[in-house]
Amino acid sequence: MKELFNQDKPxxxxxxxxxxxxxxxxxxxSSSVHDAREKLxxxxxxxxxxxxxxxxxxxxxxxxxxxxxxxxxSIRVFKNILRTENELLTSFSPVKTLWxxxxxxxxxxxxxxxxxxxxxxxxxxxxxxxxxxxxxxKENFAGSKNSSSTLDKFATxxxxxxxxxxxxxxxxxxxxxxxxxxxxxxxFGGTLTDWEDHSWHLKHIIRDPGTVQKLIKLExxxxxxLESAKAMGVDFQITPYYLSLFNESGRDGDDKAxxxxxxxxxxxxxxxxxxxxxxxxxxxxxxxxxxxxERITRRYPxxxxxKVIESCxxxxxxxxxxxELKSIDRSEVQEKKxxxxxxxxxxxPNISEVxxxxxxxxxxxxxxxxxxxxxxxxxxxxxxxxxxTRVFATLPFRVNDDLVAMLEKYNQPGRREVCxxxxxxxxxxxxxxxxxxxxxxxxxxxxxxxxxxFTYYNSxxxxxxxxxxxxxxxxxxxxxxxxxxxxxxxIDFRVPLARIQQERKEEARFLxxxxxxxxxxxxxxxxxxxxxxxxxxxxxxxxxxxxxxxxRFLPWQSRLAKVDDYLxxxxxxxxxxxxxxxxGEDVDQYSSIWFYY
Numbered sequence: 287m288k289e290l291f292n293q294d295k296p297x298x299x300x301x302x303x304x305x306x307x308x309x310x311x312x313x314x315x316s317s318s319v320h321d322a323r324e325k326l327x328x329x330x331x332x333x334x335x336x337x338x339x340x341x342x343x344x345x346x347x348x349x350x351x352x353x354x355x356x357x358x359x360s361i362r363v364f365k366n367i368l369r370t371e372n373e374l375l376t377s378f379s380p381v382k383t384l385w386x387x388x389x390x391x392x393x394x395x396x397x398x399x400x401x402x403x404x405x406x407x408x409x410x411x412x413x414x415x416x417x418x419x420x421x422x423x424k425e426n427f428a429g430s431k432n433s434s435s436t437l438d439k440f441a442t443x444x445x446x447x448x449x450x451x452x453x454x455x456x457x458x459x460x461x462x463x464x465x466x467x468x469x470x471x472x473x474f475g476g477t478l479t480d481w482e483d484h485s486w487h488l489k490h491i492i493r494d495p496g497t498v499q500k501l502i503k504l505e506x507x508x509x510x511x512l513e514s515a516k517a518m519g520v521d522f523q524i525t526p527y528y529l530s531l532f533n534e535s536g537r538d539g540d541d542k543a544x545x546x547x548x549x550x551x552x553x554x555x556x557x558x559x560x561x562x563x564x565x566x567x568x569x570x571x572x573x574x575x576x577x578x579x580e581r582i583t584r585r586y587p588x589x590x591x592x593k594v595i596e597s598c599x600x601x602x603x604x605x606x607x608x609x610e611l612k613s614i615d616r617s618e619v620q621e622k623k624x625x626x627x628x629x630x631x632x633x634x635p636n637i638s639e640v641x642x643x644x645x646x647x648x649x650x651x652x653x654x655x656x657x658x659x660x661x662x663x664x665x666x667x668x669x670x671x672x673x674x675t676r677v678f679a680t681l682p683f684r685v686n687d688d689l690v691a692m693l694e695k696y697n698q699p700g701r702r703e704v705c706x707x708x709x710x711x712x713x714x715x716x717x718x719x720x721x722x723x724x725x726x727x728x729x730x731x732x733x734x735x736x737x738x739x740f741t742y743y744n745s746x747x748x749x750x751x752x753x754x755x756x757x758x759x760x761x762x763x764x765x766x767x768x769x770x771x772x773x774x775x776x777i778d779f780r781v782p783l784a785r786i787q788q789e790r791k792e793e794a795r796f797l798x799x800x801x802x803x804x805x806x807x808x809x810x811x812x813x814x815x816x817x818x819x820x821x822x823x824x825x826x827x828x829x830x831x832x833x834x835x836x837x838r839f840l841p842w843q844s845r846l847a848k849v850d851d852y853l854x855x856x857x858x859x860x861x862x863x864x865x866x867x868x869x870g871e872d873v874d875q876y877s878s879i880w881f882y883y
Contacts, residue, residue, distance in 0.1 A: 302407045323370075367380045380828075383831065405833055405835075405880065453716045454718075459531075488681075491525055493521075502532050502536075518556070521613040523614065525600050527683070528679075532545060543743035544712060546741075547743075567609070569609050570606060581623050588636060590640055597649060598680070602676075638670065642659075642674065646676055647675060670702065678723050690730050704732055705732055706733070707737055711753075713749075737765055738764070763803055765803070766815070767805070767807070790806050790819065827853070830855070839854060
């Protein structure tokens with residue numbers, strides 16, 4: 287596959303005709319776009335019947351069932367992109383484009399991207415039963431005498447890949463962090479005792495580019511991003527603890543994911559600034575439209591979100607709530623609104639679970655948090671209180687004995703559960719300090735769950751599997767893996783849906799079931815989560831000239847009531863792989879990605 291990334295558009299077009307000469311002949315022989323559409327539908331229908339016709343004399347019936355099954359899915363996608371309804375919905379006609387290209391109008395190549403042509407190449411391979419992309423070729427271990435040795439190959443391969451991703455407790459990472467910790471303490475005039483005091487970190491949250499630049503080496507693009515954030519009024523803040531996870535001498539493969547989370551890029555800042563200037567609502571998930579009262583978000587029958595604070599110890603660049611988060615110095619706790627929200631919960635017996643979030647609720651002082659939990663705990667129909675927090679990764683010293691004792695007080699087995707939902711993104715965030723914080727909660731009898739956002743920076747082969755393994759060993763259960771929200775400003779973080787599906791099938795599946803407990807999901811704005819393993823809840827309806835796939839999502843309520851669908855334009859697989867290639871990845875390892883729909 288890699289060689290395709292070195293070819294220009296005329297070469298890619300020639301490769302597409304070579305992949306499916308029958309289709310080119312159909313297009314050339316068509317007198318109009320309508321004629322071409324009819325002939326293509328007829329061709330695809332005949333092809334699909336042939337694959338599963340035991341009386342067929344064509345060689346297709348001899349294909350392995352896996353190839354025929356993939357061909358059936360590829361044919362379904364090809365039919366979808368031929369449909370006039372989908373052309374109207376997406377303002378693009380692949381039929382017209384392909385017909386004109388087949389007719390010799392090569393000037394039309396200027397109107398499509400390489401990603402579109404490569405999608406057509408692999409879609410053609412797919413409909414003809416030539417997917418042939420397997421992580422392990424020629425391995426038939428089902429019932430084989432050598433099945434155990436084959437499984438050993440799988441395990442050895444997985445282990446060799448996962449070991450590439452160091453934890454924050456790795457000796458080399460710890461050596462770097464210890465040195466940087468000393469430098470940070472010297473800069474702020476702190477002591478080792480101060481370092482273990484979360485309030486010291488909150489007093490010294492880093493919010494200006496100059497301080498960051500004094501403590502670590504910034505790459506040119508990182509400095510440009512921070513200066514843009516300052517100039518364009520985009521908040522950023524980093525705890526001293528989290529900064530100690532950076533590689534002091536400059537960005538490398540081990541800390542790239544850590545840096546990207548909190549250092550806003552130029553494109554992010556510009557998109558946020560432009561949207562604000564144009565008064566564009568950045569509430570991508572439509573939370574304001576699912577808000578029965580202020581501070582409450584409700585998208586499901588029994589659970590609500592209660593937002594108690596508008597800030598976090600540090601601000602994640604890709605956060606879905608970047609539209610309402612504020613820096614700590616500008617954040618305020620609106621007690622009357624929180625009280626009114628809790629009162630609304632108390633009067634609705636259908637609510638059995640409350641997710642206390644924000645912002646990060648553990649940014650509140652113990653007394654304030656205790657008051658909120660006390661008022662929730664006296665509501666008889668509340669069975670579970672979740673606390674959504676990132677402090678395990680960003681400020682683990684917040685989880686001290688006083689906090690644990692306070693949370694434990696409200697956790698009553700058989701009556702009410704208190705649990706925590708956290709947000710580790712990468713193995714580099716798992717340190718001795720974070721493990722100690724997790725251990726305190728676990729010893730008190732409370733569970734911790736992880737919700738990972740699947741971004742470009744943790745999407746390499748086995749990167750997320752390595753995180754799952756370490757989370758489980760630390761005492762955290764993987765819960766959800768979220769596709770990055772499709773917001774314009776977070777384009778640098780977005781990954782094709784095909785990649786998260788590929789990761790689940792080809793990487794997570796190698797792990798024991800107790801480790802791969804997370805569910806990959808797409809969050810449908812205003813509606814809620816759509817499980818990506820549920821094929822009946824989404825489909826590709828178009829491949830645009832840009833190479834972007836357009837998906838139709840059916841919300842979770844679609845089996846219960848007639849609800850509107852949601853159309854989502856994904857990032858181009860070609861652009862994603864090209865970026866990996868430029869970052870030194872072997873993109874041939876990802877070659878099956880084109881067949882995940």
